[in-house]
Amino acid sequence: xxxxxxxxxxxxxxxxxxxxxxxxxxxxxxxxxxxxxxxxxxxxxxxxxxxxxxxxxxxxxxxxxxxxxxxxxxxxxxxxxxxxxxxxxxxxxxxxxxxxxxxxxxxxxxxxxxxxxxxxxxxxxxxxxxxxxxxxxxxxxxxxxxxxxxxxxxxxxxxxxxxxxxxxxxxxxxxxxxxxxxxxxxxxxxxxxxxxxxxxxxxxxxxx
Amino acid sequence: xxxxxxxxxxxxxxxxxxxxxxxxxxxxxxxxxxxxxxxxxxxxxxxxxxxxxxxxxxxxxxxxxxxxxxxxxxxxxxxxxxxxxxxxxxxxxxxxxxxxxxxxxxxxxxxxxxxxxxxxxxxxxxxxxxxxxxxxxxxxxxxxxxxxxxxxxxxxxxxxxxxxxxxxxxxxxxxxxxxxxxxxxxxxxxxxxxxxxxxxxxxxxxxxxxxxxxxxxxxxxxxxxxxxxxx
Numbered sequence: 001x002x003x004x005x006x007x008x009x010x011x012x013x014x015x016x017x018x019x020x021x022x023x024x025x026x027x028x029x030x031x032x033x034x035x036x037x038x039x040x041x042x043x044x045x046x047x048x049x050x051x052x053x054x055x056x057x058x059x060x061x062x063x064x065x066x067x068x069x070x071x072x073x074x075x076x077x078x079x080x081x082x083x084x085x086x087x088x089x090x091x092x093x094x095x096x097x098x099x100x101x102x103x104x105x106x107x108x109x110x111x112x113x114x115x116x117x118x119x120x121x122x123x124x125x126x127x128x129x130x131x132x133x134x135x136x137x138x139x140x141x142x143x144x145x146x147x148x149x150x151x152x153x154x155x156x157x158x159x160x161x162x163x164x165x166x167x168x169x170x171x172x173x174x175x176x177x178x179x180x181x182x183x184x185x186x187x188x189x190x191x192x193x194x195x196x197x198x199x200x201x202x203x204x205x206x207x208x
Numbered sequence: 209x210x211x212x213x214x215x216x217x218x219x220x221x222x223x224x225x226x227x228x229x230x231x232x233x234x235x236x237x238x239x240x241x242x243x244x245x246x247x248x249x250x251x252x253x254x255x256x257x258x259x260x261x262x263x264x265x266x267x268x269x270x271x272x273x274x275x276x277x278x279x280x281x282x283x284x285x286x287x288x289x290x291x292x293x294x295x296x297x298x299x300x301x302x303x304x305x306x307x308x309x310x311x312x313x314x315x316x317x318x319x320x321x322x323x324x325x326x327x328x329x330x331x332x333x334x335x336x337x338x339x340x341x342x343x344x345x346x347x348x349x350x351x352x353x354x355x356x357x358x359x360x361x362x363x364x365x366x367x368x369x370x371x372x373x374x375x376x377x378x379x380x381x382x383x384x385x386x387x388x389x390x391x392x393x394x395x396x397x398x399x400x401x402x403x404x405x406x407x408x409x410x411x412x413x414x415x416x417x418x419x420x421x422x423x424x425x426x427x428x429x430x431x432x433x434x435x436x437x438x439x
Contacts, residue, residue, distance in 0.1 A: 012279060015280050016283055023290055026290075130362045138369065
């Protein structure tokens, strides 16, 4: 026991123990508040993309699915459903553009079952400030150009940035970012269109 | 004693500035300074962690055996960073989202362990806290200067997005300084950070050299006068 190495090891373990207990305490104290913040943030976003629906109703009717080829992420993403008289009148889908200029771009899109985009917002991204960050509504109203756009067989080619022959503006000096976002939203709309069974799946999200 | 504090202040803010002279913590320094707002947020977070870690390291300095002081300092700093991250997540959610990965990265800011090892482990708590405050302010000042240069050249504004950091009232802080059609995009990209940082360091050295030259001239003059009276 008197060996300096074991003494030091014990001391180090003691310090680690103290640090861990303090952090555990802080985590316990902040956890409800953090959960509240997340929920408020999510509610605000839902309200933003689908103002007509009651947020709580959306949160309660939510499915969690993994569809990397459509939604761009290998981990589960959430789809909220808005029902009117039993039938789904809109989905709010969390989707991801995997091919942004610097990393993935997380989006939230409100879509009707027939594939009409109601609204789209950027949740998180690491695009270049001043160039690619015009996908933030705070910086530019470019995201509004998706409102009331429908995807169908005939106009698939027009779901692209102008440089690629499509209908959507690219940004000066940045084409990769808007291209990634347009493609992600197009994929999401097609996904909703081609998977009507999404409306019937039982809600399986963890409680909010 | 007050002389000591003055010395600590000049060291932290100027002559031994962690950003400009010690060149510590360059990773977060260069990465987040594309706007003044981000720079301010990271500066404050770093200052808080530095203050906390210096205080604790100084308080336990007599109980920590020399051989294991570094792992203990690392534990202390990591705990502070995690605590700050949790608190920011709970109370300033928007800022937490804005700074993202750079909060955990404060752990790797060598300026913090550098001060713990070089100062706090050898000095009482009060000077250690003061040292942390000055070093933190010095680091924040460099962050702000870099952020201002890059934001101004890159998007022509100052304090863009300050409301995420300080609350809705801060929207009024946003200043549109230049309204050009084309901005200097390089300033916003990582190379711009390096270039601006280089210019800042060069500017500091130029000021120091000018000061030194003035001092030399002054001492030369006094010496001349002294010899004059003797003769």
